[in-house]
Amino acid sequence: MYMKNIFLLGMPSSGKSTLGKNLAREIGYEFVDMDKRIELREMLTIAEIFSLRGEEYFRKAESEVLQSLPADAGLIVSTGGGVPCFHNNMDAIRERGVSVFLDVPPKMLADRMMHTRKNDRPLFPTDDAATLLEELERKLNVRRAFYEQADVTIEGETDVQTLLEVLRHLSVIA
Ligand SMILES: Nc1ncnc2c1ncn2[C@@H]1O[C@H](COP(=O)(O)OP(=O)(O)O)[C@@H](O)[C@H]1O
Numbered sequence: 001m002y003m004k005n006i007f008l009l010g011m012p013s014s015g016k017s018t019l020g021k022n023l024a025r026e027i028g029y030e031f032v033d034m035d036k037r038i039e040l041r042e043m044l045t046i047a048e049i050f051s052l053r054g055e056e057y058f059r060k061a062e063s064e065v066l067q068s069l070p071a072d073a074g075l076i077v078s079t080g081g082g083v084p085c086f087h088n089n090m091d092a093i094r095e096r097g098v099s100v101f102l103d104v105p106p107k108m109l110a111d112r113m114m115h116t117r118k119n120d121r122p123l124f125p126t127d128d129a130a131t132l133l134e135e136l137e138r139k140l141n142v143r144r145a146f147y148e149q150a151d152v153t154i155e156g157e158t159d160v161q162t163l164l165e166v167l168r169h170l171s172v173i174a
Pocket residue numbers: 010011012013014015016017018019078112115116157158159
């Protein structure tokens with residue numbers, strides 16, 4: 001059966017990995033977390049890739065993993081936050097499926113991030129809440145133009161049920 005791929009886009013902590021996994025389970029699609037694919041391929045954690053090989057190397061690996069995905073094969077793909085903003089990745093996403101931007105406000109992202117270890121987020125290596133919020137706002141300002149190329153935007157905190165309703169309404173899923 002023909003099943004569109006669904007790509008989740010958005011800032012770190014917007015919920016791409018968590019929602020993607022639960023959405024895939026709910027509708028019986030295959031789940032792909034691009035960061036996990038990269039870690040398997042490189043045999044290093046994301047943080048190790050950044051520190052040992054550098055961001056440019058990571059972005060190239062990220063783009064290659066994206067290019068390796070088949071078009072419309074019933075995949076839920078949780079991208080890394082930077083995916084839409086490098087190389088020609090938005091074109092590659094458009095060629096492979098439908099995209100959803102999880103547009104979560106920076107304050108909410110910062111609150112979620114304060115509960116994760118800073119070693120796991122190489123782009124936001126601070127524990128100071130005000131600095132983290134500023135950095136997230138700055139990064140989102142740069143990235144928004146890329147994220148807004150998504151087919152669908154969901155604003156604010158969301159959950160699997162809401163995501164399902166939106167996707168059904170748009171006939172992306174049955
Ligand atoms: N819809 C949500 N509501 C509340 N917390 C969430 C939600 N989605 C994710 N989180 C929390 O935010 C953190 C980052 O989520 P994650 O799914 O890894 O985001 P991403 O893959 O976009 O970086 C996790 O601790 C997760 O429990």
